Amino acid sequence: VNSSLVALTFISVIVSAGAFIGFYAGTRRKMDLEQWTVGDRGFGMLLVWLLMAGEVYTTFTFLGASGWAYSKGAPVLYVLGYQPLMYVVSFFILPQVWEVGRKYRLQTQADFFHVRYDNKYLAAFVALVGIIFIVPYLQLQLMGLGMIVEVASYGAIHRTPAMIISFVIVAAFVLTSGIRGVAWVSVLKDLLLLFSAVFVGLAIPYIYFGGIGRMFTELARANPAHLVMPGATTNLGHSWYISTVVLVAVGFYMWPQFFGASFSAKSSDTLRRNAVIMPFYSITMPLMFFIGLAATLIVPGLANGDLSMLTMVRKTFPAWFLGLIGGAGALTAMVPAGVMILTAATLFAKNICRPILWPGMADQQVTKLAKITVLVITAAALCSAIYSSPTLVALLLVGYGGVGQFFPGVVLGLYSKRATMPGVFAGVVTGEVVFVALALSKHDPAMGLNAGVIALCCNLGVVAVVSLLTTAQRGGFDEHSHVSIGA
Amino acid sequence: LFPAFSGVIHRSNLVPRSSSAQAIRWRNSVSADSICGNLLYRVLGLPFNFFWLITWLLLTPLCMWGVYRLETRAADAHREGDGRP
Numbered sequence: 001v002n003s004s005l006v007a008l009t010f011i012s013v014i015v016s017a018g019a020f021i022g023f024y025a026g027t028r029r030k031m032d033l034e035q036w037t038v039g040d041r042g043f044g045m046l047l048v049w050l051l052m053a054g055e056v057y058t059t060f061t062f063l064g065a066s067g068w069a070y071s072k073g074a075p076v077l078y079v080l081g082y083q084p085l086m087y088v089v090s091f092f093i094l095p096q097v098w099e100v101g102r103k104y105r106l107q108t109q110a111d112f113f114h115v116r117y118d119n120k121y122l123a124a125f126v127a128l129v130g131i132i133f134i135v136p137y138l139q140l141q142l143m144g145l146g147m148i149v150e151v152a153s154y155g156a157i158h159r160t161p162a163m164i165i166s167f168v169i170v171a172a173f174v175l176t177s178g179i180r181g182v183a184w185v186s187v188l189k190d191l192l193l194l195f196s197a198v199f200v201g202l203a204i205p206y207i208y209f210g211g212i213g214r215m216f217t218e219l220a221r222a223n224p225a226h227l228v229m230p231g232a233t234t235n236l237g238h239s240w241y242i243s244t245v246v247l248v249a250v251g252f253y254m255w256p257q258f259f260g261a262s263f264s265a266k267s268s269d270t271l272r273r274n275a276v277i278m279p280f281y282s283i284t285m286p287l288m289f290f291i292g293l294a295a296t297l298i299v300p301g302l303a304n305g306d307l308s309m310l311t312m313v314r315k316t317f318p319a320w321f322l323g324l325i326g327g328a329g330a331l332t333a334m335v336p337a338g339v340m341i342l343t344a345a346t347l348f349a350k351n352i353c354r355p356i357l358w359p360g361m362a363d364q365q366v367t368k369l370a371k372i373t374v375l376v377i378t379a380a381a382l383c384s385a386i387y388s389s390p391t392l393v394a395l396l397l398v399g400y401g402g403v404g405q406f407f408p409g410v411v412l413g414l415y416s417k418r419a420t421m422p423g424v425f426a427g428v429v430t431g432e433v434v435f436v437a438l439a440l441s442k443h444d445p446a447m448g449l450n451a452g453v454i455a456l457c458c459n460l461g462v463v464a465v466v467s468l469l470t471t472a473q474r475g476g477f478d479e480h481s482h483v484s485i486g487a
Numbered sequence: 488l489f490p491a492f493s494g495v496i497h498r499s500n501l502v503p504r505s506s507s508a509q510a511i512r513w514r515n516s517v518s519a520d521s522i523c524g525n526l527l528y529r530v531l532g533l534p535f536n537f538f539w540l541i542t543w544l545l546l547t548p549l550c551m552w553g554v555y556r557l558e559t560r561a562a563d564a565h566r567e568g569d570g571r572p
Contacts, residue, residue: 074536077536077537077540080537080540080541080543080544081540083544084543084544084547087547087551088547088551091551091554091555211532212532212533213529213531213532213533214532216529216532216533216534216537217532220534227534227536228534228536272555272558273555275551276548276551276552276555277548278548279544279545279547279548279551280545280548282544283541283544283545285544286537286540286541286544289537
C-alpha cells in the first residue's frame with residue numbers, strides 16, 4: 001500500500017476524532033458568553049490540567065524544540081530553564097487572579113485591568129496588544145501544522161490546504177463548543193503527544209547510537225561547540241539565556257488565553273495543585289531535544305531545522321507511525337489555536353468594541369460579534385502563515401516580549417495598592433514601544449540581553465516613577481466593587 | 488635576552504606561580520561556566536548542563552508540593568483561628 005495513503009489515513013482519523021470530540025463537548029449546553037469563554041467556571045483539576053497543558057505544549061514542543069536543538073544547539077536549553085520557574089510564578093499568581101475573576105465575573109485579561117485600574121481605555125489597549133501578539137503565536141501553530149501534515153503525508157498534501165482544512169475545523173468547533181470543546185480535544189492531544197515524545201525521544205538515540213549517553217559521546221566528539229553556549233549561534237550567550245529565562249518565566253502566564261483558562265477552574269486550589277504537577281509534563285522537552293541533537297549527526301544540513309523531528313521519524317519508522325505522529329502534531333496545533341482564536345475574539349468584542357465603539361451592546365450581541373470575529377482572526381492568521389515564514393521559535397519569542405509587558409500591571413494590581421492607572425498605562429506603552437523598536441531594528445538580543453527584558457525594565461521603571469508622581473485614588477480590587485463588567 | 492627554548496613547551500611551564508594567579512585559575516576551573524561548558528563532566532550519560540536542568544524539572548514539583556502543603560496547613564490554621572468551618 002502507498003506510504004502516503006497509509007500516513008494520510010492515520011492523520012485523517014486522528015483529526016476527525018479530535019473534531020468529533022470538540023463538537024460533541026458543546027452539545028446540550030446553552031452557549032452564552034460565560035459558558036463559551038470560561039466553561040461556566042466549573043472545570044475540575046483534570047480538565048484544567050489538560051487545558052493548560054494543551055496551551056503550554058504546542059507545535060513549539062513538537063517542532064520548535066527539536067528544531068532549535070538541531071539548528072542552534074545549547075541555547076535551546078533556555079526552555080528547560082524557564083519551564084519550572086513559570087509554574088512557580090503561576091502557583092502564586094493564578095489563584096489570586098481566579099479569586100478576583102470569580103468575585104467580579106471576569107472573563108478576559110483585559111477585564112482584569114478594567115476592574116483593577118478602573119479605566120476602559122487601558123483595558124482596550126491591553127486587549128489590542130494581546131490580539132496583536134496572539135496572531136504570531138497563532139501563525140506559529142498554523143505553520144507548524146502545515147509542515148507536519150506536508151511531511152507526514154510524504155508531500156501528498158501541500159501545507160497551505162492542510163492549514164486551511166484544519167483551521168476551518170478549529171474555527172467550527174470553537175464556534176460550537178467554546179473553551180469546553182478545546183479542553184476535551186486536549187484529552188486526545190495530550191495522550192498522543194506524551195506517547196509520541198516519550199517513545200520517539202527514547203527510541204531514536206537507542207536505535208542509532210545504542211543509548212542517550214552514547215549519543216552525547218558521539219556529539220561531543222563530532223561537534224562539541226553545539227552542546228555548550230552559544231551553540232551554533234554567535235549572539236545567544238549566557239546573558240541572553242538568563243534574560244530569556246526571566247522574561248518567559250514571568251511572561252508566560254501573561255498570555256491572555258491563560259487568564260481565560262484560569263477563570264474556567266472550579267476553585268483556586270485547582271490551579272495551585274495544577275501548578276504543582278504541571279512540571280512533570282515538561283519532561284517531554286528534553287526528549288524532543290534528544291531527537292534534534294541526534295538529527296545533527298544523522299541528517300545534517302537540513303535547510304529548515306524545524307523539520308528535524310519529522311525527518312527523523314520518517315527515516316526511522318514505518319508510514320503508519322509517521323501518520324500517528326502527524327495526527328498528534330496536527331492536534332497539537334489545533335488545540336492551542338482554538339483557545340487563542342476564542343480569546344482574541346472575546347477580547348475584541350468585549351473589551352474593544354463594547355466599551356469603546358458601541359457602548360449599548362447587549363450581552364447576546366457581544367457573543368454574536370465574538371463568534372464572527374473568530375472567523376476574521378482565523379483568516380488573518382492563515383494569511384500571515386501563508387505569506388511569511390520566520391522560524392517557529394523566533395515567532396514565539398516575539399510574542400513573549402510583547403505580552404511580558406503586562407506583568408507589572410498584573411502583579412502590582414494584585415499585590416500593591418500604590419500602583420496607579422496612569423503608572424501602569426504609561427509602563428505598558430513604554431514597554432511595548434521599546435520592545436517593538438528593538439525587535440524591528442534587529443536589536444534582539446540587545447547588549448547580549450533579550451529585548452523583551454530590556455523593555456520590561458523600562459516598563460517597571462516608568463510604572464514606579466509615574467505611580468509615585470500620581471495620586472493613588474483607589475487601591476486594590478476591594479475598592480472597585482462598583483465597576484461592572486457584565487457577562 | 489631570550490630564555491633557552493628546548494623545543495617542547497611543557498604544560499607545567501604554563502602554570503601560574505603566584506598564589507593570586509593560582510586562585511584565579513582554581514576559581515575558573517570550578518566556576519559555573521567551566522562546569523556547564525565542559526563536556527567532560529557527565530552525569531548518567533548527560534552533559535552536566537543537561538543533567539542539571541532535567542534534575543530541576545523533576546525536583547520542582549516536589550518543592551512546590553512542600554510549599555502547597557505548608558500553605559494549605561497555614562490556611563487551615565487561619566480558618567480554625569477565625570472559628571470558621
